Each structure stands twice: as structure tokens, then as C-alpha cells.
Amino acid sequence: xxxxxxxxxxxxxxxxxxxxxxxxxxxxxxxxxxxxxxxxxxxxxxxxxxxxxxxxxxxxxxxxxxxxxxxxxxxxxxxxxxxxxxxxxxxxxxxxxxxxxxxxxxxxxxxxxxxxxxxxxxxxxxxxxxxxxxxxxxxxxxxxxxxxxxxxxxxxxxxxxxxxxxxxxxxxxxxxxxxxxxxxxxxxxxxxxxxxxxxxxxxxxxxxxxxxxxx
Amino acid sequence: xxxxxxxxxxxxxxxxxxxxxxxxxxxxxxxxxxxxxxxxxxxxxxxxxxxxxxxxxxxxxxxxxxxxxxxxxxxxxxxxxxxxxxxxxxxxxxxxxxxxxxxxxxxxxxxxxxxxxxxxxxxxxxxxxxxxxxxxxxxxxxxxxxxxxxxxxxxxxxxxxxxxxxxxxxxxxxxxxxxxxxxxxxxxxxxxxxxxxxxxxxxxxxxxxxxxxxxxxxxxxxxxxxxxxxxxxxxxxxxxxxxxxxxxxxxxxxxxxxxxxxxxxxxxxxxxxxxxxxxxxxxxxxxxxxxxxxxxxxxxxxxxxxxxxxxxxxxxxxxxxxxxxxxxxxxxxxxxxxxxxxxxxxxxxxxxxxxxxxxxxxxxxxxxxxxxxxxxxxxxxxxxxxxxxxxxxxxxxxxxxxxxxxxxxxxxxxxxxxxxxxxxxxxxxxxxxxxxxxxxxxxxxxxxxxxxxxxxxxxxxxxxxxxxxxxxxxxxxxxxxxxxxxxxxxxxxxxxxxxxxxxxxxxxxxxxxxxxxxxxxxxxxxxxxxxxxxxxxxxxxxxxxxxxxxxxxxxxxxxxxxxxxxxxxxxxxxxxxxxxxxxxxxxxxxxxxxxxxxxxxxxxxxxxxxxxxxxxxxxxxxxxxxxxxxxxxxxxxxxxxxxxxxxxxxxxxxxxxxxxxxxxxxxxxxxxxxxxxxxxxxxxxxxxxxxxxxxxxxxxxxxxxxxxxxxxxxxxxx
Numbered sequence: 058x059x060x061x062x063x064x065x066x067x068x069x070x071x072x073x074x075x076x077x078x079x080x081x082x083x084x085x086x087x088x089x090x091x092x093x094x095x096x097x098x099x100x101x102x103x104x105x106x107x108x109x110x111x112x113x114x115x116x117x118x119x120x121x122x123x124x125x126x127x128x129x130x131x132x133x134x135x136x137x138x139x140x141x142x143x144x145x146x147x148x149x150x151x152x153x154x155x156x157x158x159x160x161x162x163x164x165x166x167x168x169x170x171x172x173x174x175x176x177x178x179x180x181x182x183x184x185x186x187x188x189x190x191x192x193x194x195x196x197x198x199x200x201x202x203x204x205x206x207x208x209x210x211x212x213x214x215x216x217x218x219x220x221x222x223x224x225x226x227x228x229x230x231x232x233x234x235x236x237x238x239x240x241x242x243x244x245x246x247x248x249x250x251x252x253x254x255x256x257x258x259x260x261x262x263x264x265x266x267x268x269x270x271x272x
Numbered sequence: 273x274x275x276x277x278x279x280x281x282x283x284x285x286x287x288x289x290x291x292x293x294x295x296x297x298x299x300x301x302x303x304x305x306x307x308x309x310x311x312x313x314x315x316x317x318x319x320x321x322x323x324x325x326x327x328x329x330x331x332x333x334x335x336x337x338x339x340x341x342x343x344x345x346x347x348x349x350x351x352x353x354x355x356x357x358x359x360x361x362x363x364x365x366x367x368x369x370x371x372x373x374x375x376x377x378x379x380x381x382x383x384x385x386x387x388x389x390x391x392x393x394x395x396x397x398x399x400x401x402x403x404x405x406x407x408x409x410x411x412x413x414x415x416x417x418x419x420x421x422x423x424x425x426x427x428x429x430x431x432x433x434x435x436x437x438x439x440x441x442x443x444x445x446x447x448x449x450x451x452x453x454x455x456x457x458x459x460x461x462x463x464x465x466x467x468x469x470x471x472x473x474x475x476x477x478x479x480x481x482x483x484x485x486x487x488x489x490x491x492x493x494x495x496x497x498x499x500x501x502x503x504x505x506x507x508x509x510x511x512x513x514x515x516x517x518x519x520x521x522x523x524x525x526x527x528x529x530x531x532x533x534x535x536x537x538x539x540x541x542x543x544x545x546x547x548x549x550x551x552x553x554x555x556x557x558x559x560x561x562x563x564x565x566x567x568x569x570x571x572x573x574x575x576x577x578x579x580x581x582x583x584x585x586x587x588x589x590x591x592x593x594x595x596x597x598x599x600x601x602x603x604x605x606x607x608x609x610x611x612x613x614x615x616x617x618x619x620x621x622x623x624x625x626x627x628x629x630x631x632x633x634x635x636x637x638x639x640x641x642x643x644x645x646x647x648x649x650x651x652x653x654x655x656x657x658x659x660x661x662x663x664x665x666x667x668x669x670x671x672x673x674x675x676x677x678x679x680x681x682x683x684x685x686x687x688x689x690x691x692x693x694x695x696x697x698x699x700x701x702x703x704x705x706x707x708x709x710x711x712x713x714x715x716x717x718x719x720x721x722x723x724x725x726x727x728x729x730x731x732x733x734x735x736x737x738x739x740x741x742x743x744x745x746x747x748x749x750x751x752x753x754x755x756x757x758x759x760x761x762x763x764x765x766x767x768x769x770x771x772x773x774x775x776x777x778x779x780x781x782x783x784x785x786x787x788x789x790x791x792x793x794x795x796x797x798x799x800x801x802x803x804x805x806x807x808x809x810x811x812x813x814x815x816x817x818x819x820x821x822x823x824x825x826x827x828x829x830x831x832x833x834x835x836x837x838x839x840x841x842x843x844x845x846x847x848x849x850x851x852x853x854x855x856x857x858x859x860x861x862x863x864x865x866x867x868x869x870x871x872x873x874x875x876x877x878x879x880x881x882x883x884x885x886x887x888x889x890x891x892x893x894x895x896x897x898x899x900x901x902x903x904x905x906x907x908x909x910x911x912x913x914x915x916x917x918x919x920x921x922x923x924x925x926x927x928x929x930x931x932x933x934x935x936x937x938x939x940x941x942x943x944x945x946x947x948x949x950x951x952x953x954x955x956x957x958x959x960x961x962x963x964x965x966x967x968x969x970x971x972x973x974x975x976x977x978x979x980x981x982x983x984x985x986x987x988x989x990x
Contacts, residue, residue: 081318085318102308102309105309105322106309106322109309109311109320109322110318110320110322112311112313112344113311113313113317113318113319113320114318116313116315116316117313117316117317117318142790143790144346144347147346147347147373148346150346151346184397186397186399187389187397187398187399190502191502194502194503195502198503225878225881225924226881228924228931229926229931
């Protein structure tokens with residue numbers, strides 16, 4: 058009897074450990090996710106550090122798509138803010154590796170399509186004159202895919218608005234359309250329920266910042 | 273009863289074992305410079321850190337015993353080391369090696385200017401070629417702004433480093449193109465037949481090029497056709513001189529693409545408005561049609577089919593030089609068709625194969641007459657049918673080195689008739705070539721190759737060795753050298769009448785230095801070229817001509833100093849003399865200027881969506897033949913120096929759903945006299961200046977595109 062109880066306890070012990078590990082995963086993720094939106098990390102070094110941390114978590118877990126997703130998101134942000142344009146492509150390549158792993162684990166997903174769209178936009182930044190033609194429409198197309206996959210995803214509209222805002226008017230950019238998209242995004246945020254407390258839910262503070270540019 | 277303590281112990285055991293140790297150390301590159309931003313991790317755990325500016329890192333971990341530490345950073349090879357973690361472990365000293373990528377590797381560079389979107393360290397992009405003001409969307413006109421090329425306006429082709437226009441050959445997907453220019457009239461340069469938008473890569477080699485290409489004594493223009501279109505689209509163009517329509521379709525799975533394009537140009541309304549030097553008697557018209565089909569056969573396999581057909585005609589009436597007061601008439605009717613089919617596939621194990629075939633037919637009907645004078649009008653009929661097949665096999669050797677070999681066969685059927693007099697011939701040409709790129713280190717590369725050729729019309733063979741070396745001094749700069757022997761058959765107009773000829777030959781030596789950074793490019797080259805066995809037409813056709821060319825060239829491009837401005841400057845100094853055709857001795861030929869310079873300027877004004885472009889070209893006077901001078905003063909006279917400014921303006925907007933661009937361009941905006949040379953009457957009493965048909969050419973157009981944004985392309989088109 059004792060023996061049985063003992064072994065039961067042992068099993069419980071391991072379960073507890075697994076549970077503790079899962080909590081450790083969530084805690085670690087939560088901590089890092091908070092940092093993304095904090096603003097203090099919005100620098101090449103800050104984003105690099107966050108991306109590094111997410112990559113470590115991703116490589117330790119291997120079966121979770123979210124750390125890869127966030128690693129890709131932070132990498133692409135790092136690419137956007139990096140001033141040395143000759144390094145940008147290599148950084149984006151790392152973002153691509155991460156988002157591909159996320160996609161392999163999660164399957165087609167609106168949030169992943171949003172990151173792929175951001176990646177295409179980041180490619181333009183390296184050489185807008187020659188790359189705009191290829192990656193501009195690609196970025197827009199990926200947002201359409203993202204919207205089909207989940208019409209309620211507010212990030213789709215943040216990124217659409219951002220594209221309208223930063224595209225020159227003659228190439229289809231428009232501040233009015235950008236504002237429409239941002240308003241729509243805010244409505245979607247109000248209704249949006251993330252799947253979990255570590256699922257993608259970024260961008261609300263950012264869109265409020267962007268709205269200052271479109272009075 | 274169970275004692276609570278062991279149970280508690282049991283439960284906490286996994287946590288209790290997680291004693292913390294500190295992992296710390298420093299990370300540098302091979303040259304001991306600290307690396308910041310490196311991701312250091314204990315493999316399989318969350319534990320790790322990002323290295324600081326001084327390369328130091330420190331983090332706690334609960335892992336103990338033998339574990340793997342990994343260190344990764346963009347641009348470096350990821351390091352993985354075995355480490356025993358626990359109390360008293362020493363500080364880690366880690367060293368990361370740089371990954372060798374395209375940007376850091378040395379490339380063969382002597383003699384060539386490459387424009388490519390795919391390769392990263394090129395000096396130009398395909399767009400640069402087509403946004404050059406004054407070029408009006410003509411590849412060759414745009415390339416004339418690069419060092420090595422002469423500003424020759426009276427004959428088509430690229431005159432490179434003391435070579436004639438026929439010494440430059442055009443290649444599409446590796447295959448030589450017969451008749452790459454439309455048929456023009458004497459003393460007026462004709463345009464190239466191929467739009468720059470057909471190509472994703474353009475390489476202008478001013479010498480020392482690869483053994484894969486032959487039959488160009490001076491230069492090679494190597495064009496690589498585009499793969500699949502980005503997406504489906506439709507386009508319409510309305511121009512002051514005509515119109516165009518186009519369709520590009522990409523299948524849903526993005527594996528198949530096809531397209532059509534047609535344009536029609538009629539210059540007669542324009543010529544009514546802007547007076548030309550000669551009177552147009554046949555309205556200059558040009559009809560073009562092209563179609564393409566692309567199929568991605570596998571991950572690396574691609575089948576491309578391209579067809580283009582064109583028809584153009586014109587006629588001019590001008591003052592006769594020979595008979596003052598009389599008129600001379602010249603008329604052309606030209607039909608041309610070109611097909612190119614290519615297939616490439618990877619065979620596995622580093623082997624690749626490229627197969628290609630092309631066919632072109634060109635038919636000219638020319639009419640020349642001095643009205644009311646004998647002899648009777650001349651009718652010239654000419655026809656060239658050119659067929660070829662080509663195979664190139666390549667094999668990767670090690671990480672970077674490569675071996676390429678292959679062969680080609682060309683059959684050229686040349687027919688021409690002046691009134692009833694026929695001069696026809698056919699030529700079978702075979703070539704076999706091999707070359708290898710040897711990377712001694714990622715910073716030092718050598719290319720060694722040779723080409724064997726045999727041509728039936730000369731009944732002669734040749735072997736042409738080629739070699740190039742390049743060494744990277746630092747991440748941005750490199751030095752390069754090239755040597756090569758180049759053979760070319762005499763031009764068709766001589767082979768037609770006389771077969772006992774031999775190859776002409778040139779030997780190239782080139783040394784170059786270049787520095788390419790994100791916004792600035794600097795390049796300088798010195799070269800020496802020796803000509804042997806050039807064609808002579810006196811006393812009879814023979815191969816006794818000689819010559820040389822040597823010079824220095826500079827290129828500077830700056831995309832940063834002035835906001836929204838991109839400009840480049842090129843300068844060429846050329847010292848060349850040759851004894852060829854009817855020259856009595858070695859002399860500077862009439863197509864060569866001592867000094868040539870160009871400034872290409874591009875300015876974008878984002879607030880009003882305007883693109884402004886300007887190209888200024890300068891060349892010192894060229895020699896011309898004056899029959900009134902004694903033979904000892906052959907080619908003694910010089911034309912005035914050449915100054916010309918081309919300008920263009922583009923305005924981008926949206927009309928309805930279509931992205932639209934309005935285009936205005938003017939060549940020789942300042943109206944400077946363009947004196948290319950002089951023609952004398954046979955008695956030497958009268959002469960005509962050789963110059964353009966009109967001082968300026970104006971162009972206005974509106975281009976609309978539906979489906980995708982092709983406006984950038986339109987800007988680039990002029």
C-alpha cells in the first residue's frame with residue numbers, strides 16, 4: 058500500500074514538475090512579451106536582445122509556435138530599426154527562419170501572415186527604389202491573406218493602415234485611408250480576445266501612436 | 273502512516289536540484305574584436321544572455337554537469353561547445369567566425385559593369401540602366417554613360433576602348449544575337465531591338481570577359497532574361513509618337529507565366545511639328561510584337577520561350593552631296609523575327625545544365641537613288657537567317673569554386689543582292705569552351721578558361737585563353753586583373769565577297785581597383801589592348817591590319833551626399849591608333865575621342881511625386897577624313913568637341929483605378945551642335961556635316977497600369 062502510494066506520489070511529483078515547467082514557460086513568455094510593448098526595448102540592441110531570448114525559449118521548447126513567432130516579430134523589428142542597411146537582409150533572413158518554424162508548428166494563421174507581411178515591408182527598406190515594386194504588393198497580398206484567415210485580427214488593420222501611411226501617395230498611399238484603418242483596428246482591439254495570455258495581442262499602443270500622425 | 277517530510281522532499285526534489293551557477297565570459301571575432309548582441313545559451317534551457325558592447329556576458333543557470341553552450345550572431349557561424357557547468361568553472365572565452373556570404377566574397381570584376389537585382393555587390397541595378405535620362409529606354413544609349421564607351425552618334429553599337437561597334441557582341445541568355453539593332457540609314461545610329469524590361473541582369477564587359485563568350489574583339493553585352501513576372505497585370509501606353517498594350521499573366525500556383533506586348537510607333541505627325549534635317553518621304557513606322565512563356569519545371573528548373581517580331585519602314589529625301597541641287601532618296605523596309613528557347617535544370621550533386629536554342633531572321637529592302645541621275649536606283653535586298661544551339665554544364669567544386677564547360681553551334685545563312693548582283697554565303701561555326709573559378713580563399717579568386725572555335729567560311733580554328741584574378745583587400749575594396757585573347761570573324765560585308773580571310777585578334781590586359789560601399793562606389797581601371805590581323809581593304813582584302821588601345825577610366829557614384837539625389841560620373845582617357853580598312857598607316861580612328869565624360873543625375877522630389885533626371889555627356893573632338901589633305905595628314909582634322917544634355921521629368925499619380933505616370937523627355941535639351949564627322953563629295957569640293965536628324969527629340973507619354981504598380985517601370989522606360 059505504502060509502496061503504491063509512494064509511487065503515486067512520485068508520479069504526482071513529476072506531474073508537478075511538468076506543470077512547473079509549463080508555468081515557467083508561460084512566466085518567461087509573459088515577462089518578455091511585456092517588454093516588447095514597453096517602448097524601452099525599441100532600439101536595435103533592445104529588439105536583438107528580446108529576439109535572442111525568444112529564440113532561446115523556442116529552441117528549448119521546440120514544440121511551441123509562440124516563441125518562434127515572437128522571435129520573428131522581434132527580429133523583423135530589429136531589421137526595421139537597424140541603421141546599417143547592409144546588415145538588414147541577414148537579420149530579416151533570421152526572422153524568416155523563425156516564422157517558418159512557427160508556421161510549421163501552427164499551420165496557416167492570420168498572425169503569422171501578418172509577420173510575413175512585415176518581413177516583406179522590411180525588405181523594401183533596404184532599397185526602396187528597386188525593391189518597392191516586388192515587395193510592396195507582396196506585403197499587401199499577405200495582409201489580404203491574413204484578413205481572410207481571421208477578419209477580426211486587429212493587427213491586420215494596424216499593418217494595412219501603416220502601409221497606407223508610409224506609401225507615397227502616388228503609389229497608392231493615403232492618410233485618409235490610413236486613419237480609416239486605424240479606427241477600424243481600434244474597434245477590433247476592443248472586441249479582440251486573445252487565445253491565451255501569451256497569444257499575440259500587440260499593437261494597440263502602437264496604433265495610438267500612429268494615429269497622432271493622421272489628425 | 274505516511275510521513276509528510278519524504279513526500280515533500282519527493283515533490284520538491286526536481287526544484288531543489290536547481291542550484292544556480294553563474295556562466296560568464298567574453299566573446300570576440302577572430303581578430304579579437306568584441307562582439308555585441310551574440311545570443312549565448314545553454315542548449316535545451318531558457319538560460320542565456322545577449323553579450324554586451326564589450327563582448328562580455330554573464331547569466332545564472334540551474335544547469336550543471338556536461339552541457340552544450342551555443343553562441344549565435346547574424347553574420348557569424350553559430351558556435352557550439354561542450355562545457356562542464358558547476359561551481360568553480362572558469363570564464364568562457366568564445367570566438368565566432370564570420371560566415372562567408374556573397375557580400376564578403378571576392379568576385380571577378382575586371383572589365384565588367386554588372387546590373388542585377390539578385391546579386392548584391394553590383395555597381396548598378398537594372399533600374400539604373402533604364403532611368404538614365406537621354407537614353408530613351410535604349411540599353412546601349414544608357415551604357416554609353418559608363419566608362420570605356422565612346423559617344424558615337426552616327427553608328428549603332430557600343431564603341432569600346434578603341435574598338436568599333438561591331439567589336440561588341442550582344443548575348444541573350446548566353447546566345448549571340450545577330451542583328452541586335454534595327455536597320456537604320458547610313459550615318460544615323462539605329463536603336464537596339466530589345467527593351468531593357470526583358471532582362472533581369474545586364475553585364476557590360478569592356479574587356480577580358482569569360483571564355484563562355486566569343487566573337488567580340490572588344491566587348492560583350494550579356495543580357496539575362498527575366499523569370500516569372502511578379503504578378504498578373506495589364507498596361508496601356510499613349511505616346512506622342514504611338515501607343516502600346518501589354519498583358520502579363522501569372523498562374524495561381526506561380527509556376528507558369530505568359531505575356532504579350534504590342535506597340536506601334538509612327539513618327540510622321542511628330543515630323544510635321546519638328547523639322548528634320550531631311551524630308552521624310554515614307555512615314556517612319558514601327559510595329560513590334562512580343563510574347564513569352566515561362567514554366568518553372570522544378571525547384572531549380574526553368575523553361576523560357578521568347579518570341580519577338582518587328583516590322584519597320586521609313587524613307588528620307590535629302591540634298592545630294594555629289595550633285596549639288598539634286599536630291600537623294602533612301603528607303604528602308606525591315607522585317608525581323610527572333611525566338612529564344614532556354615532550359616535550365618539542376619542535375620543533383622552540384623551539377624547543372626543549361627540548354628538553349630535561338631533563331632532569328634532579318635530581311636531588309638533598301639532603296640537608294642539620286643533622283644534623275646544615272647546610275648539607276650539601287651535596290652538592295654538582304655536576308656540573314658541565324659540558328660544556334662548551346663549547352664553549358666556546370667559543377668560546383670567545394671564550397672565556392674566552380675567548373676563550367678560546354679559548346680555551341682551556329683549556322684549563319686547570309687544573302688544579299690544589289691539589283692541583280694548576288695553575294696551569298698553560309699557559315700557553320702562551332703565552339704567548345706571550359707573555364708573554372710578557383711577560390712584559393714574566399715578573398716582570392718582566379719578564373720581560368722579557354723575557348724576553341726572553328727568556322728567553315730574561314731576554314732580556320734583558334735584557341736583563345738582567358739584568365740582573371742581578383743583579390744579582396746578589405747570588405748569593401750578589391751583589386752582585379754584580366755588577360756585574354758579574343759578572336760572575331762571579319763564582318764559579313766567582307767566575307768560576302770572574299771573568303772581567303774582569317775580571324776581578327778585582340779589581346780587584352782586589364783588592371784582594376786574598386787571600392788563599393790552602401791552609398792558610394794569608386795572604380796578605376798587601366799587597360800592595354802593589342803590588335804592583330806585586322807581587316808584591310810587596300811590594296812586588296814587582307815588581314816594585315818594592326819592597332820592598339822590603352823587608357824585609364826574612372827567611375828564614381830554617390831547616392832547619399834545630396835538628399836534624394838543619386839548621381840554618377842564616368843571619365844575615360846583613350847589613346848588608340850589602328851591601321852585597318854583603307855587607312856594608309858596606324859592612326860587614331862574616326863570613332864575614337866581622347867577624353868570622354870558623363871554625368872548622370874537623378875533627383876526624386878517626394879512631396880510632388882516628381883522624378884527629374886539629367887545626363888550630360890562630353891567628348892573631345894574626333895578625327896575625320898579630309899580628302900583635300902595629303903596622305904601624310906590622313907585623319908588629321910578634328911570635329912568640335914561634343915556636349916549634350918538629356919533631360920526627363922516624370923509625374924506619378926492615379927487616374928481612376930490605374931496607376932499612371934506622365935512622362936516628358938528631351939534629348940540634347942540645350943541644342944548644342946552635334947558634329948559627329950564630315951562626308952566629302954568625291955571631288956573634295958563640298959562636304960556635309962554628319963549629325964543627328966534634328967537637334968532635339970521631344971517625347972511625351974502617359975502610361976497606365978492595372979493590376980500591379982508598373983509606374984516605376986514606365987519612368988524607367990524612357
